Amino acid sequence: MHLYLIRHGQSYVNLKDWQGGNQDTGLTELGHRQAAALGVWMPTEIKNIDVxxxxxMxxxxxxxxxxxxAYGVDxxxxxxxxxxxxxxxxxxAWPSDDLPEYSDYWGSERPFASVTPDREGGESLMHFRTRVGSFIEDMVERHRDEVVVAVCHGGVIELVFDHIFNVGxxxxxxxxxxxxxITRFEYVEHPRREAWRLHYHSRADHLQGIESAFEVAKIGRDLDTGSQPPTAD
Incomplete structure (x- = not known):
């Protein structure tokens, strides 16, 4: 099995000045450009995918x-x-319009405590690792000889590493x-070797020039509307 994990494009909760807390927001304008570039580039590198x-979210x-x-796949x-x-x-899943807020500690500091302590019934890091691990093992059983793409989140990708490399x-x-x-893993059954192989992590060939071109265009729009462009500190 070839497993491609893709982190989502930039969303509003990723912005440095975001003050809205934990919300199920969509992509920013830059995020849509990133995702569009991804859709154009992927078929040039990954010819076929199965699922x-x-x-x-x-x-x-x-x-x-x-x-x-890009692939005509549901x-x-x-x-x-x-x-x-x-x-x-x-x-x-918690309702998208009623997501809990995070704790002020990292999940690995208190791995068995809820990461959303103000909401009863929230998951801990270990609950999170279990559900991510469940997905990975399910993929091995269902798609052992196929090419799988999973569009997810940064935390999910980290926990896939934890699961595959057996981090405590x-x-x-x-x-x-x-x-x-894009992060690419391959599952290869071998009697005397580990099954999982990491080919690359966070590959982003498709993003070359995207961010810089976006910033130039944004500055141009700001000037047209009378806003001041950013200055160096």
């Missing part, structure tokens, strides 16, 4: 639509791919992934 899964669904259009929504804290301890509960892999970055 696309996506988190049920809006930013992942919007990103997956570009990939689905998207399968899966709550197990939602970002940490957005599911209950029983792995069911009080540690976690901090593996930063760019928006629409």
């Amino acid at each position: 696309i899964y996506a988190s049920t 809006q930013r992942a669904r919007e990103t997956s639509a570009y990939v689905a259009a 998207v399968i929504a899966d709550d197990r791919l939602r970002e940490i804290g957005n599911n209950r301890a029983d792995h069911t 509960p009080f540690r976690r892999c901090e593996v930063w992934c760019k928006n629409t970055g």
Whole structure:
């Protein structure tokens, strides 16, 4: 099995000046450009895919639509791919219009405590790892000889690393992934070797020039509307 994990495009909750808390927001204008570039580039590198899964959160669904259009493959929504804290301890999803707020501690600091302590029934890091691991093992059983794409979140990708490389509960892999970055794993059964192989992480060839071109265009729009362009500190 070839497994491609894709982080969603830039969403409003990713913005440095975002003050809206934990919300199920969609993609920004830049996020849509990133996802569109992804949809154009992927078929040049990955000729065929068999199935696309996506988190049920809006930013992942919007990103997956570009990939689905590029390949003519329908998207399968899966709550197990939602970002940490957005599911209950029983792995069911919180309502998109009523998401809980996060704790002030990292999940790896208190791996068995809820990461959303103000909401009864919230998941811990271990609950999160269990649901992500469940998805990975399910993919192995269902799609052993196929090419799988999963559009998800940065936290999900980190927990896939934890699951595959068997990282303990009080540690976690901090593996930063760019928006629409691609991580490729391969599952190969071998009697004397580990089954999982990592080919690359956060590959983003399709983003070359996207961010800089977007910033230039944004400055131009600001000048047209009388706004001041950013200045160097």
